[in-house]
Amino acid sequence: MTDILMPALSPTMTEGKLAKWLKDVGDEVKSGDILAEIETDKATMEVEAVDEGTLTEILVPEGSEGVAVNAVIARLNGDGEQTKEELKPGPQTSPTETPRTNAPAQQKRTNTTPKETVEKEWGKTRTMTVREALREAMVVEMRADKDVFLIGEEVAQYQGAYKISQGMLDEFGPRRVIDTPITEHGFTGMAVGAAMNGLKPILEFMTFNFAMQAIDQIINSAAKTLYMSGGQMGASIVFRGPNGAAARVAAQHSQCYASWYSHCPGLKVIAPWSAADAKGLLRAAIRDPNPVIFLEHEILYGHSFEVPEDEDFILPIGKAKVERRGSDVTIIAFSIMVDVALKAAEALADQGISAEVINLRTIRPLDVETIVESVKTTGRVVSVEEGWPFAGIGSEIIATVVEHCFDWLDAPPARVTGVDVPMPYAANLEKLALPQPGWVVDAVKKFF
Amino acid sequence: MAASPDKTKKPNRKPAAAMSRDELLGAYERMLLIRRFEEKAGQLYGTGLIAGFCHLYIGQEAVVIGMQHCLKDGDEVITSYRDHGHMLATGMDPKGVMAELTGRSGGYSKGKGGSMHMFSKEKGFFGGHGIVGAQVSLGTGIGFSNWYRQNDAVCLTYFGEGASNQGQVYESYNLASLFKLPVVFIIENNRYAMGTSIERATASTDLSHNASPWGMPSMAVDGMDVLAVKAAGEQAVAHCRAGKGPFLLEMKTYRYRGHSMSDPAKYRTREEVQKMRAEHDCIDSARKKLEEMGVSEAELRKLDDSVKARVQAAADFAQASPEPDPSELYTNVLVET
Structure with missing residues (x-):
């Protein structure tokens, strides 16, 4: 007897819909036969048989939604049986080994945002994913301004490699939602040129890893032209896409670029965490007359949060948000590391330590005021980032704290970062390379 | 969007080269303005008033002046760092250009750009770019903006034969052909990329052939003859304006001076330069x-x-x-919001 398991179609998939069975109980199955169709929010794919035999049992009927990766969906009776271990798809060996992406609780959780912040109260909210929030931001801004368009690989007909732009081609047509060939250097230069002539492109990089092919155009053309032209000509353009480590895609596809871009004058750099961040800040980025780097996170795309329903909802660039109030230590994070920081704060609370958590939201310009105000209250600070330590965002945060509130510090500032190595592929090594809540807890406890 | 079905490699006939007396007189005057301007810039460089990189356009004047004849208001021009001639051709004020070379507040970029980085929105001049080949993708994007707005403006995108080896130039040929963008790609083939002759740098030295993989029409042109340039330019610009996509012109030209002011010129003989000056000078x-x-x-x-x-x-x-006020150090980094 061979178990057929729900396969993962992408490194970050945790569950999907079993759309259709193409084989019935009793059917003979040969290796390579299509058994079923699986749908996720990103794609529809076919499940091919690996083993031969007779389909004896269908355990998950077609139309079932939320089928967890690695769940047994059918059984096969035949020769050449393989063990369950051998049949498991590679990336998803067991949910406990890669908790960042596989824990269903995390995927489903609705993050509630504390109300203790000074920012404008936007009233009634509704739950939406980061993915939906990004799409809504683009759609409303494109409806409002005909100079705004979306360009990138697979953004139009394919509906987005990560389905951020789903449905946008239908609404805006092929002149405003534009598929490009795989030619980052060329199409980035092209988009910057269009921006220099007054258009407002939203350029989607399939991931920011690929933007390195185009970094000359981002820095030398987009970021510097305003200065070099004495203010005559600039580029109102948003470069957006997933940044940082996804899951099990190894060194060339897992890297945080926050520090790279934040180094450069002439750019604004945003890294949203929640869906509200994503929507409010992407709208602001599109309206901003400057080039903006908008660093999303693939693992957050499917996470749900409360987002204000107000149609004018927008967030200011350059303002951090205190996500949790505390009095003993300030934990500063951005993007998915806000999750890590909040979990650490929770764990610390159990141990009697009250941690304040700042979600930076914008990296450049850095909200020095919010950081300094917090550290003056708590006297201790830890930065948390996925990127590498050397010349990282943590370095900048700590320098800022030392410059502005050294006398208020009760302990040397600490940083928690990704490990200083290219990202490994092996599940255990990858986990060891990325900041975990426990690392933050340990860093904080050294203060006391 | 499919690639152009039109696989024409080159037009069948060379366009007729002609200018009226007044047109030619105007072209002569504008070429001469560039020549004299560049000679003066060379002098000021020698006295230390101009510093840094300074790439003179002397010898190549017919290219920009012939091409500028084909443009109308609303068209755009973008080029590399050898840009003084292009700016004067678009009608930018020689005072503002020269003051930028000396790094003064009266310069087009308030003294903050220098020789390689000047712009004029008013004259449709988009720079002035110091990274070899980068302006080709940018020019493709300016053409893209015309396509997006569905106007009939055309972007002239200039680059040297050295830049034509850059990957993003080929990416731009493809993108412009794919989207049928109104871009005239103009290779100013002056035969030397800094000190490297085209034969030493490019396996296929007939650069007008570079258009053929994309079904883009192209033409090799005597870039030392302003009439020939104008005739070819008219055909190329008309093609773009009609919405038929990009066009490639290879201008066979020559620079008399070094790559920049600091060029020992060991890669070619004095006789070669003299011969070109004596027999092919566009102004003469x-x-x-x-x-x-x-x-x-x-x-x-x-x-x-x-x-x-x-x-x-x-x-x-x-x-x-005057030199820019010290406060200018901090302005124009970002548009204030």
């Missing part, structure tokens, strides 16, 4: 044609004098204009 040949058309010596001398006076006025302005 235009002058000869004008004389054949009956323009008097006196009229030409008057014109020479007025050009000289304009250049001197630019040089004077560039020295009198």
Whole structure:
């Protein structure tokens, strides 16, 4: 007897819909036969048989939604049986080994945002994913301004490699939602040129890893032209896409670029965490007359949060948000590391330590005021980032704290970062390379 | 969006080269303005008033002046760091250009850009770019903006034969052909990329062939002849304006001066340069044609004098204009919001 398991179609998939069975109980199955169709929010794919035999049992009927990766969906009776271990798809060996992406609780959780912040109260909210929030931001801004368009690989007909732009081609047509060939250097230069002539492109990089092919155009053309032209000509353009480590895609596809871009004058750099961040800040980025780097996170795309329903909802660039109030230590994070920081704060609370958590939201310009105000209250600070330590965002945060509130510090500032190595592929090594809540807890406890 | 079905490699016939007396006289004057301006810039460089990189356009004047004849208001121009000629051709004020070379507040970029980085929104001049080949993707994007707005403006995108080896140039050929963008790609083949001759840098030295994989029409043009440039340019610009996509022109030209001011010029002989100057100079040949058309010596001398006076006025302005205020260090990094 061979178990057929729900396969993962992408490194970050945790569950999907079993759309259709193409084989019935009793059917003979040969290796390579299509058994079923699986749908996720990103794609529809076919499940091919690996083993031969007779389909004896269908355990998950077609139309079932939320089928967890690695769940047994059918059984096969035949020769050449393989063990369950051998049949498991590679990336998803067991949910406990890669908790960042596989824990269903995390995927489903609705993050509630504390109300203790000074920012404008936007009233009634509704739950939406980061993915939906990004799409809504683009759609409303494109409806409002005909100079705004979306360009990138697979953004139009394919509906987005990560389905951020789903449905946008239908609404805006092929002149405003534009598929490009795989030619980052060329199409980035092209988009910057269009921006220099007054258009407002939203350029989607399939991931920011690929933007390195185009970094000359981002820095030398987009970021510097305003200065070099004495203010005559600039580029109102948003470069957006997933940044940082996804899951099990190894060194060339897992890297945080926050520090790279934040180094450069002439750019604004945003890294949203929640869906509200994503929507409010992407709208602001599109309206901003400057080039903006908008660093999303693939693992957050499917996470749900409360987002204000107000149609004018927008967030200011350059303002951090205190996500949790505390009095003993300030934990500063951005993007998915806000999750890590909040979990650490929770764990610390159990141990009697009250941690304040700042979600930076914008990296450049850095909200020095919010950081300094917090550290003056708590006297201790830890930065948390996925990127590498050397010349990282943590370095900048700590320098800022030392410059502005050294006398208020009760302990040397600490940083928690990704490990200083290219990202490994092996599940255990990858986990060891990325900041975990426990690392933050340990860093904080050294203060006391 | 499919690639152009039109696989024409090159037009069948060379366009007729012609200019009226007044047109040629105007072209002569503008070429001469560039020549004298560049000579003056070379002098000021020698005295230390201009610093850094300074790439002179002397020898190549017919290219920009011939091409500019084909444009109308609303069209755009973008080029590399050898840009003084292009700016004067678009009608930018020689004073503002020269003052930028001297790094003064009266320069087009308030002294913050220098020789390689000047712009004029008013004249449709988009720079002035210091990274070899980068302006080709940018020019493709300016063409894209015309396509997006569905106007009939055309972007002239200039680059050297050295830049034509850059990957993003080929990416731009593909993108412009794929989207049928109104971009005239103009390779100014002056035969030397800094000190490397085209034969040493490019396996296929007939650069007009570079258009064929994308089904883009192209033409090799005598870039030392302003009439030939204008005739080819008209055909290329008309093609783009009609919405038929990009066009590639290879201008066979020559620079008399070094790559930049600091060029020991060991890669070619003095005789080669002299021969080109003596036999193919665009200004001399235009002058000869004008004389054949009956323009008097006196009229030409008057014109020479007025050009000289304009250049001197630019040089004077560039020295009198104050340096930028120190506060300018911090302005124009971002548009204030």
